[in-house]
Amino acid sequence: MTDTKPKAIVLLSGGLDSATVLAIAKEQGFDPLAISFRYGQRHEAEIASARKVVEAAGVTRHVIVDMDLRVFGGSALTASIEVPKDRAPEEMEADIPITYVPARNTIFLSYALAFAEVEGAFDIFIGVNAVDYSGYPDCRPAFVEAFEAMANLATKAAVEGGRKLVIHAPLLHMTKAEIVQRGTALGVDYGLTSSCYDPEPDGKACGRCDACHLRLRGFAEAGLTDPAPYASRAGD
Numbered sequence: 001m002t003d004t005k006p007k008a009i010v011l012l013s014g015g016l017d018s019a020t021v022l023a024i025a026k027e028q029g030f031d032p033l034a035i036s037f038r039y040g041q042r043h044e045a046e047i048a049s050a051r052k053v054v055e056a057a058g059v060t061r062h063v064i065v066d067m068d069l070r071v072f073g074g075s076a077l078t079a080s081i082e083v084p085k086d087r088a089p090e091e092m093e094a095d096i097p098i099t100y101v102p103a104r105n106t107i108f109l110s111y112a113l114a115f116a117e118v119e120g121a122f123d124i125f126i127g128v129n130a131v132d133y134s135g136y137p138d139c140r141p142a143f144v145e146a147f148e149a150m151a152n153l154a155t156k157a158a159v160e161g162g163r164k165l166v167i168h169a170p171l172l173h174m175t176k177a178e179i180v181q182r183g184t185a186l187g188v189d190y191g192l193t194s195s196c197y198d199p200e201p202d203g204k205a206c207g208r209c210d211a212c213h214l215r216l217r218g219f220a221e222a223g224l225t226d227p228a229p230y231a232s233r234a235g236d
Contacts, residue, residue: 014049176218
């Protein structure tokens with residue numbers, strides 16, 4: 001019997017959010033194809049995590065795109081700029097942090113859009129979140145809506161084929177605790193994922209950057225223990 005599940009492109013960083021989104025896409029009846037990016041990020045350990053997540057989820061195709069955003073810099077993730085550590089929640093919420101990578105999600109979604117056209121997919125899933133996040137402008141509802149509108153003006157599939165492309169952002173209005181609970185219910189193995197901005201050489205999360213703090217707080221509020229390896233954890 002031929003599998004008639006519709007294809008969907010899932011942006012997969014290898015972190016907690018994208019692993020959850022992959023599970024949600026599968027639950028919703030899609031055949032997910034994953035796309036990850038090696039873009040010169042200091043936390044390239046997330047690519048290894050993405051491979052593990054894909055294997056565990058049984059994804060049939062995983063594309064890893066190589067590019068180098070270090071040519072522009074401007075971020076602690078792509079330049080010789082120190083990653084902020086041990087910041088209080090009010091500090092993290094005060095302004096857009098230096099870990100913001102200029103235009104990153106715009107670039108990533110553009111690649112995913114090309115992948116979708118070639119594969120005949122009309123659905124793209126991305127793990128952006130506008131609640132427990134670092135204030136990035138490309139993680140907000142207005143950005144997702146604007147990109148979807150642009151995608152339906154810019155692709156042959158939409159203009160000539162009459163099919164509307166949809167950008168799915170199922171985590172957009174969820175807290176980190178709600179995301180953890182949702183993924184746990186779907187069987188996501190968060191021990192395979194990596195969210196840290198500045199991991200140790202052995203891949204362990206630092207436990208001190210904004211991403212680690214948000215992740216650990218989410219697990220704590222969900223009443224669960226994060227199974228990922230850490231060099232240290234808040235309160236240790």
